[in-house]
Amino acid sequence: MTHRLRFLRTTSGAAGCVIVLFVLLVAVLGPYVAPHASTQPIGAPFSGPSGGAPLGTDFLGRDVLSRLLFGGRSVIGLAAAATALAYLVGLTIGLVAGYSRTIADPLLMRTVDVMLAFPPLLFLLVLIAGAGSSVGVLVLGVAIIQAPSISRIVRTATLEVAVRGYVEAAVARGERAAAVISREVLPNILAPVLVDAGLRFTYSILIIASVNFLGLGLQPPDSDWARMIGENRAYISLNSLAVVAPAAMIAILTIGVNLTGDAIARSLGRSYVPRTIRSVST
Amino acid sequence: MIAPAELRLPRRGVPHVLTFLGGRLLGGVAALLAASVLIFAGVEVLPGSPASAVLGRNASPAAVRILTHRMRLDRPAYVRYSDWLAGFVHGSLGDSAVALAQGTTHAPIWPLISGSLKNSAILAAIAALLMIPFSLGLGALAAVRAGRPTDHLISLGSLAGVSVPEFVIGSLLVALFFVGLHLLPPVAIVPPGADPLSHPKQLVLPVLTLLFASLAGGIRMVRAGTFEVLQMEYVQAARLNGLSERRVLLRYALRNALAPSVQVLAQNLQYLVGGVIVVEAVFAYPGIGSQLVNAVQVRDVTVVQSVAMLIAVVYVLINLFADLIVILLVPKLREPA
Numbered sequence: 109m110t111h112r113l114r115f116l117r118t119t120s121g122a123a124g125c126v127i128v129l130f131v132l133l134v135a136v137l138g139p140y141v142a143p144h145a146s147t148q149p150i151g152a153p154f155s156g157p158s159g160g161a162p163l164g165t166d167f168l169g170r171d172v173l174s175r176l177l178f179g180g181r182s183v184i185g186l187a188a189a190a191t192a193l194a195y196l197v198g199l200t201i202g203l204v205a206g207y208s209r210t211i212a213d214p215l216l217m218r219t220v221d222v223m224l225a226f227p228p229l230l231f232l233l234v235l236i237a238g239a240g241s242s243v244g245v246l247v248l249g250v251a252i253i254q255a256p257s258i259s260r261i262v263r264t265a266t267l268e269v270a271v272r273g274y275v276e277a278a279v280a281r282g283e284r285a286a287a288v289i290s291r292e293v294l295p296n297i298l299a300p301v302l303v304d305a306g307l308r309f310t311y312s313i314l315i316i317a318s319v320n321f322l323g324l325g326l327q328p329p330d331s332d333w334a335r336m337i338g339e340n341r342a343y344i345s346l347n348s349l350a351v352v353a354p355a356a357m358i359a360i361l362t363i364g365v366n367l368t369g370d371a372i373a374r375s376l377g378r379s380y381v382p383r384t385i386r387s388v389s390t
Numbered sequence: 391m392i393a394p395a396e397l398r399l400p401r402r403g404v405p406h407v408l409t410f411l412g413g414r415l416l417g418g419v420a421a422l423l424a425a426s427v428l429i430f431a432g433v434e435v436l437p438g439s440p441a442s443a444v445l446g447r448n449a450s451p452a453a454v455r456i457l458t459h460r461m462r463l464d465r466p467a468y469v470r471y472s473d474w475l476a477g478f479v480h481g482s483l484g485d486s487a488v489a490l491a492q493g494t495t496h497a498p499i500w501p502l503i504s505g506s507l508k509n510s511a512i513l514a515a516i517a518a519l520l521m522i523p524f525s526l527g528l529g530a531l532a533a534v535r536a537g538r539p540t541d542h543l544i545s546l547g548s549l550a551g552v553s554v555p556e557f558v559i560g561s562l563l564v565a566l567f568f569v570g571l572h573l574l575p576p577v578a579i580v581p582p583g584a585d586p587l588s589h590p591k592q593l594v595l596p597v598l599t600l601l602f603a604s605l606a607g608g609i610r611m612v613r614a615g616t617f618e619v620l621q622m623e624y625v626q627a628a629r630l631n632g633l634s635e636r637r638v639l640l641r642y643a644l645r646n647a648l649a650p651s652v653q654v655l656a657q658n659l660q661y662l663v664g665g666v667i668v669v670e671a672v673f674a675y676p677g678i679g680s681q682l683v684n685a686v687q688v689r690d691v692t693v694v695q696s697v698a699m700l701i702a703v704v705y706v707l708i709n710l711f712a713d714l715i716v717i718l719l720v721p722k723l724r725e726p727a
Contacts, residue, residue, distance in 0.1 A: 218420075222428065224709075225421040226702040227664025230682075231432070237686045237694040238433035238443065314555045318668050321557045322683050337561050341672070344561070344576060348569045355558045355565075362553040370549065 121371025127364030131357060135180025144171040146178035146331040154346035164347040166340050172350045178331040179354060182320075183361070186243065187312035190250035194312075195305060198255040202262025203289050207270050216263065219256040228253045229315055233324070241324050250312050261304055265297040272296075306369040310362050317358060333358050407717055414713050418706045425702045426478075430471050433691045440691045444487045453491075460490045461692070474695070483696040488688050499696050503681055505582065507700070510670065510677035512586050514662045516593065517600040521658060525605055529612025530644055536617055544613075548606035556665055560599040560672035567595060578673040586675075596673045600665055604658045611654040619643045656712025663705050 115121035143160075144150050149169035150161060157164045163172035205216060223231075232249040239245050269275065270293060278288045317334035319325040326332050328339075333354035340350035433440060441457040442449060458464055477484055481500070489497030532544040551559070568576040578592040586593060619625060620643050628638045670679035678697060685693040 218424075221417065221421050222424040225418075225425040226429075226698065226705050227660075227667065229664055229667055230698050230701055231428070233667075233682060233686050234429050234432040234694055234698050237689055237691050238440070240443070240689075310553065317555050318557060321555075322668070322671055322686075324683070324686055334555075334557070337557060341561060341564075344564055345569050348565050351561050352565050355561045358558050359550070359554045359562070362555070363550050366549055366553040 115371040115375035118371045120367045124364045124367025124371060127360050128368055131180065131361040131364065132184065134177065135184050138177030138180055142174040142177040144174040146170065146175045147329040154343060156347060157349065163349045163353050166336070166350045167343050172353060175331040175336055176353050176357065179333045179336055180357065182326060182330065182332040183313060183317060183334065183358065186246060186316050187309055190247045190312045190316065191305065191309045193247060193251035194254035194258055194308065197251065198258025199262050202259035203266055203293065205259065206263035206266025207285065207289055207293060216256060216260050220260055223253060223256050229318060232315065232319055236324050241327065243326065246316055246319060246325050250315055254308055258308070262297065262301065265300055266293055269293050269296045303369060303373050306365060306372070310365045313362060410717060411714060414710055418710050422702060422706055426475055426699060429695055429698045430474060433695055434467060440487065443689045443691060444491050457491050461487055478699055484692050486690055487692040488690040499693055503678060503697060506676055506678045506681045509580065509586050509675065510666050510679060513593065513596060513675065513677060514666050517597050517604065517662055518659055520597065520601055521604055521608065522655060524601065525608030525655060526612055526644070528605070529609040530616050530639065532609065532613040533616035533620060534639065544609060548609045551602045552606035556599055556603045556668045557672050559602050560595065560669060563595050563598055578675040580676055582676065596669050596675055599669050599672070600662060603665055604661050607654045608658055616643055619646045652712065652716050656708060660705055660708050663701060663708065
């Protein structure tokens with residue numbers, strides 16, 4: 109085992125990885141093994157578990173198991189898209205600001221301060237009130253929320269690396285700035301950036317799922333774990349599995365990602381600050 | 391009784407406290423101004439006018455024209471922004487866009503939301519009051535039992551609390567306490583005008599959800615702080631002097647572990663302000679969060695703007711308050727840099 113995978117030797121790191129892999133498998137392969145269509149009723153609403161529907165049916169008589177198997181893609185896919193977009197922007201700004209050492213820093217600090225002036229979910233809700241609910245608004249909104257703090261972290265890491273000998277050597281060889289950044293700087297700030305990306309991924313899941321639960325994101329009849337909880341929440345006493353099953357999937361996914369992130373952060377010898385998940389601070 | 395040096399309040403350095411706070415206050419006002427631009431622009435600059443957003447896709451051009459006039463959208467954006475902001479500062483939040491669209495000429499937002507604002511404040515205050523003793527107690531307990539099962543249990547629980555979205559926690563609690571045990575009501579509906587405190591049973595699950603989601607950061611911080619302090623020589627000295635473990639913990643260790651935790655506790659208070667939005671929606675609790683979600687659903691853009699701005703103000707105020715407490719507890723920050 110290389111030093112990079114050292115975190116797998118800890119109980120929490122190994123457990124976290126197994127959990128995340130399991131949920132990923134369900135989300136990716138689920139639609140291929142689902143016994144029924146996710147949007148068609150198969151029986152009476154709120155039927156209890158039976159042979160045809162092991163988890164019963166939901167408020168429209170659709171198979172809960174099938175909806176569960178279809179509903180992971182959007183939870184993971186949207187969060188991954190938002191995180192990737194935020195990183196594309198944040199990484200570019202952070203690298204350029206850190207490498208060129210211009211006045212970008214005060215500006216970045218202030219942008220982050222403004223983003224910290226209200227709860228992230230609130231910003232997303234304001235956007236949705238203006239632009240309506242759509243997948244694009246969700247992804248773009250979450251990316252806008254996260255990009256400023258990403259660029260700040262990347263900038264700090266870049267500043268540290270940019271004064272090292274190998275970077276100065278590359279500059280002395282006459283390499284272009286773009287080449288120095290991508291070949292010398294980027295590979296050397298990758299470790300902290302990856303840990304941060306993992307945390308931001310959970311955070312994206314958290315906030316996108318919350319909006320979907322509120323019914324302000326994905327629209328029916330799309331199957332999505334968070335939407336399933338929102339749709340069936342009012343009828344929890346009739347078939348509680350329709351709420352508990354998707355809730356359990358989201359719970360173990362987010363706990364798994366955090367267990368893994370925790371273990372990786374520890375193996376890199378840095379303290380892990382759980383707050384970054386809920387409030388996108390610093 | 392020897393108080394550790396860090397805890398003694400110095401007599402000098404007050405002017406520095408004032409400059410520090412003055413700076414923070416200015417920063418807060420600047421952040422709020424920028425936030426107000428974002429909130430205003432978030433609704434206004436996107437494609438389509440707010441009037442057509444309120445009326446929906448199938449609105450007739452005539453209806454859109456009338457509402458545009460009623461909402462006074464025919465004036466330039468910067469004029470409307472400065473009017474809105476000036477109104478906000480003077481406590482006049484404007485009219486509800488949806489009510490205007492329904493033909494009312496005067497529908498002030500403030501009476502619409504003042505009741506829910508109070509309900510939300512009550513919910514958040516109960517959670518905040520419980521959060522502080524619980525973070526301190528559980529954090530200290532985990533530190534004292536470091537490496538033993540109690541510690542692992544508390545750590546795992548707080549990791550779960552910080553990872554899992556509030557609506558998932560809330561729904562699972564409902565499944566357990568309502569469907570499973572028949573102990574507590576699944577929703578926290580309080581009749582309009584009634585005092586939420588007179589319905590204590592309804593408040594249990596929302597408060598539990600908020601607590602579970604907000605405790606983790608505080609617990610981790612207090613645990614780390616207490617653990618570190620417990621290894622220090624003055625604590626060992628107190629033990630060797632024959633003081634009881636309880637006294638050592640409460641009078642010597644916990645006090646010094648407290649200062650770094652204040653910032654985290656303040657962050658948690660801030661979190662509560664955002665957290666109530668979702669938790670109220672989960673339990674149909676008639677607070678500002680439920681109102682905001684409803685306003686977004688019916689695209690009442692003016693209500694959304696005003697509520698968002700109010701929440702931003704509370705958010706920034708809590709931050710300032712936290713800075714004040716931290717600077718009073720940590721003397722290092724009081725010295726000129």
